[in-house]
Amino acid sequence: MVISCCCLLWNVKKVKKLFSISLPEDLISALDEIAEDSDCSRNEVIKEFLAYCVKDEEIVDEVFPPIEDEEEEETEEDSEEAEAESKEDEIEA
Secondary structure, eight states: OOOOOOOOSSOTTSOOOOOOOOOOHHHHHHHHHHHHHHTOOHHHHHHHHHHHHHHOHHHHHHHSOOOOOHHHHHHHHHHHHHHHHHHHHHHHO
């Protein structure tokens, strides 16, 4: 697989900050393979992936599903309880 490395998604003139992360060895190996095939550095590959994924709301929501508000959860639970009580009342009647 040949991938051409173009830094189209990331503006390199933006302020950069350095940080480190721990990754499993199999993920590092996969990133290294992509970097080698595309003639890019591992850093460029990671930067491009992150820039692409962060901009895609579907990907973000798939990986990190939105958390419902506690009030919404309580309302759903309350309506389910009310529906169950209503069915119980119908059965008793």
